[in-house]
Amino acid sequence: MSKLAENIKKLDPGKKESPFLHTLFDGFFTFLFTPNHTTDESGVHVRDGMDLKRTMIHVVLAMQACYLFGTYNIGHQHFVAIGEYTGFLEGIHLKLAYGLVKLLPIFIVANVVGLAIEFWFAAKKGHGIEEGYLVSGALIPLIMPPDIPLWILAISVAFAVIIGKEAFGGTGMNILNVALLCRAFIFFAYPTTISGDEAWVAGLEGFAAGSPVDYSWWQTGFFNGIFENLGWATYNASAVVVDGYSGATPLILAANGNSFAAEGTLAAAGGWEAVTSVYSPLQMFWGAIPGSIGESCKPLIIVGILILLSSKIASWRIMLSMFLGMMFTGMIMNAMGTSPFMTVPWYYHIYMGSFLFAMAFMATDPVTASSTNTGKWFYGFFIGMVGMIVRVWNPAYPEGWMLAILFMNVFAPLIDHMVLDANISRRLKRAKKSVAESVSVEQTMVEKVH
Amino acid sequence: MDFINIFIKTAFIENLVLSYFFGMCSYLAVSKTVKTAFGLGMAVIFVLAITMPINWLINEHILTEDVMGMDLTFLRFILFIAVIASMVQLVEMVIEKFSPALYTALGIFLPLITVNCAILGGSLFMVSREYNLMESTAFALGGGFGWFLAVVALAAIREKIRYSNVPPALRGLGMAFILTGLMGIAFMSLMGIDPAALGQ
Numbered sequence: 079m080s081k082l083a084e085n086i087k088k089l090d091p092g093k094k095e096s097p098f099l100h101t102l103f104d105g106f107f108t109f110l111f112t113p114n115h116t117t118d119e120s121g122v123h124v125r126d127g128m129d130l131k132r133t134m135i136h137v138v139l140a141m142q143a144c145y146l147f148g149t150y151n152i153g154h155q156h157f158v159a160i161g162e163y164t165g166f167l168e169g170i171h172l173k174l175a176y177g178l179v180k181l182l183p184i185f186i187v188a189n190v191v192g193l194a195i196e197f198w199f200a201a202k203k204g205h206g207i208e209e210g211y212l213v214s215g216a217l218i219p220l221i222m223p224p225d226i227p228l229w230i231l232a233i234s235v236a237f238a239v240i241i242g243k244e245a246f247g248g249t250g251m252n253i254l255n256v257a258l259l260c261r262a263f264i265f266f267a268y269p270t271t272i273s274g275d276e277a278w279v280a281g282l283e284g285f286a287a288g289s290p291v292d293y294s295w296w297q298t299g300f301f302n303g304i305f306e307n308l309g310w311a312t313y314n315a316s317a318v319v320v321d322g323y324s325g326a327t328p329l330i331l332a333a334n335g336n337s338f339a340a341e342g343t344l345a346a347a348g349g350w351e352a353v354t355s356v357y358s359p360l361q362m363f364w365g366a367i368p369g370s371i372g373e374s375c376k377p378l379i380i381v382g383i384l385i386l387l388s389s390k391i392a393s394w395r396i397m398l399s400m401f402l403g404m405m406f407t408g409m410i411m412n413a414m415g416t417s418p419f420m421t422v423p424w425y426y427h428i429y430m431g432s433f434l435f436a437m438a439f440m441a442t443d444p445v446t447a448s449s450t451n452t453g454k455w456f457y458g459f460f461i462g463m464v465g466m467i468v469r470v471w472n473p474a475y476p477e478g479w480m481l482a483i484l485f486m487n488v489f490a491p492l493i494d495h496m497v498l499d500a501n502i503s504r505r506l507k508r509a510k511k512s513v514a515e516s517v518s519v520e521q522t523m524v525e526k527v528h
Numbered sequence: 529m530d531f532i533n534i535f536i537k538t539a540f541i542e543n544l545v546l547s548y549f550f551g552m553c554s555y556l557a558v559s560k561t562v563k564t565a566f567g568l569g570m571a572v573i574f575v576l577a578i579t580m581p582i583n584w585l586i587n588e589h590i591l592t593e594d595v596m597g598m599d600l601t602f603l604r605f606i607l608f609i610a611v612i613a614s615m616v617q618l619v620e621m622v623i624e625k626f627s628p629a630l631y632t633a634l635g636i637f638l639p640l641i642t643v644n645c646a647i648l649g650g651s652l653f654m655v656s657r658e659y660n661l662m663e664s665t666a667f668a669l670g671g672g673f674g675w676f677l678a679v680v681a682l683a684a685i686r687e688k689i690r691y692s693n694v695p696p697a698l699r700g701l702g703m704a705f706i707l708t709g710l711m712g713i714a715f716m717s718l719m720g721i722d723p724a725a726l727g728q
Contacts, residue, residue: 245694245695246694247692247695251689251693251694253688254714263713471721472719472720472721481716484717485715487714488685488710489681491688495687
């Protein structure tokens with residue numbers, strides 16, 4: 079192995095000759111091999127093979143299950159819309175292949191654009207490539223709608239990496255979560271591509287009943303050719319959208335009501351009735367609902383949470399306090415109960431939208447969260463509160479967690495500052511008290527001697 | 529109920545700094561450390577809460593036609609500014625007399641409140657939105673609190689990034705501008721909520 083490493087090392091173009099190629103080489107070399115630096119005689123510190131990549135790769139591992147289900151669900155939602163293979167396992171090869179055609183370009187664009195900027199800045203600054211983009215690049219595809227135009231994705235990734243991270247000095251210095259900033263940029267700059275009824279189901283020319291599907295060469299040529307040879311079912315290019323299909327997510331239904339329900343019924347007004355008139359709770363729990371690519375399947379996100387917690391990468395304090403904040407606000411809303419959405423029982427809010435995904439992967443980002451333990455409790459609790467407020471009370475946005483986490487990212491340094499100030503003044507008081515006590519003890523001793 | 533609605537709305541949803549870009553100059557200049565930002569934020573709340581009711585009284589009872597017999601609204605700007613400047617002077621003298629420690633901590637920033645556009649902007653909003661006395665007090669407290677929150681949060685972030693490897697061209701003010709923009713994105717999360725509609 080060491081010979082292999084040495085041979086690869088010979089490929090290094092050298093830092094002076096070509097800074098950019100050297101950075102590129104260095105990045106891939108440390109990706110393949112653990113650096114074997116040891117402390118020399120003059121040093122007093124202990125070096126360790128663990129570096130930032132280990133932390134990052136755990137997070138990426140924890141979200142692999144979401145990728146798998148996301149690939150399936152893109153295809154599944156597409157086939158539900160055209161009324162074919164609506165069973166969970168029917169036509170699974172078609173669904174997976176369809177998801178792959180949609181997800182792979184998103185993944186490639188997000189990572190190529192982000193990493194290219196990262197490499198360029200690393201070469202400019204003359205240091206090694208920072209690993210920070212590994213996680214952002216894995217998270218960004220999971221929080222996108224499947225039909226996002228790739229040029230919009232490229233622009234928003236560039237914005238998030240340059241303005242959100244590199245301007246602050248690179249990995250570990252950013253104030254706002256890079257993946258969420260990327261999504262927020264699309265959300266405000268190109269709102270029709272990422273919100274509303276029609277953003278979450280891929281490959282349809284329209285959502286009215288009878289609209290044709292929109293297949294490319296990949297479906298009708300490439301995969302149909304393979305599947306025909308194997309004797310499997312193939313894509314049907316003449317399929318049309320079925321009657322009574324809107325593509326609305328559970329959150330849109332809860333806020334605006336089911337547009338196909340009869341006038342005057344509870345389901346038409348919104349709330350939990352409207353959600354269950356289209357999706358069953360079990361279906362929402364298992365994730366066979368339209369939504370961002372990675373957010374829908376709750377059991378697999380819980381697996382991710384367990385990986386993150388058992389490897390101690392993510393903070394359980396933030397997760398727990400965010401859950402408590404959401405529960406608390408949800409209970410208050412249930413007690414007020416003035417609009418149909420507010421009467422949705424608070425525990426059903428976990429079933430809809432991206433609460434668990436945001437809690438597991440977004441709120442726990444160690445860079446942008448509060449770094450003091452007390453601060454983490456406040457930080458998480460306020461995310462839970464603000465997220466519910468935006469989700470239920472803000473008619474402008476259907477989902478709240480992205481904006482809630484960005485909102486609290488802004489206040490995380492302030493929370494830390496206040497916690498530190500409180501600690502300082504408490505210890506100062508304690509020190510003064512112990513000094514005063516020791517003085518008084520000395521005085522009594524002096525008096526006794528006399 | 530209106531009081532609380534207007535307070536929440538001006539503090540969070542229509543934040544004076546982050547959605548109207550009022551009071552930018554002192555916001556950017558005094559946000560280097562949390563301590564000074566805190567002091568200035570408190571002073572802004574205080575001055576806003578005093579001047580807006582006074583300006584309301586002046587606007588309603590001196591400048592209107594039916595009270596004085598002639599239309600004096602062209603004097604609005606100059607009178608509002610005069611009230612703000614004299615109030616700041618008064619506050620300065622009171623603080624100097626009763627709390628010299630706070631006075632020295634605030635230093636030059638206290639008189640600077642006179643030229644803080646958030647204060648005059650608040651009074652002009654009060655006129656154009658036709659608030660009554662209670663509503664304009666709520667607007668003053670909410671607007672001041674929102675300004676306070678924004679400046680303290682920015683100061684905490686700027687303290688945090690003081691040792692970051694920011695590109696040399698962006699150090700200082702450049703970073704403050706970028707941060708303000710990013711904070712504006714974050715504050716957009718609450719935009720669109722109508723507190724008045726929630727109680728129904």
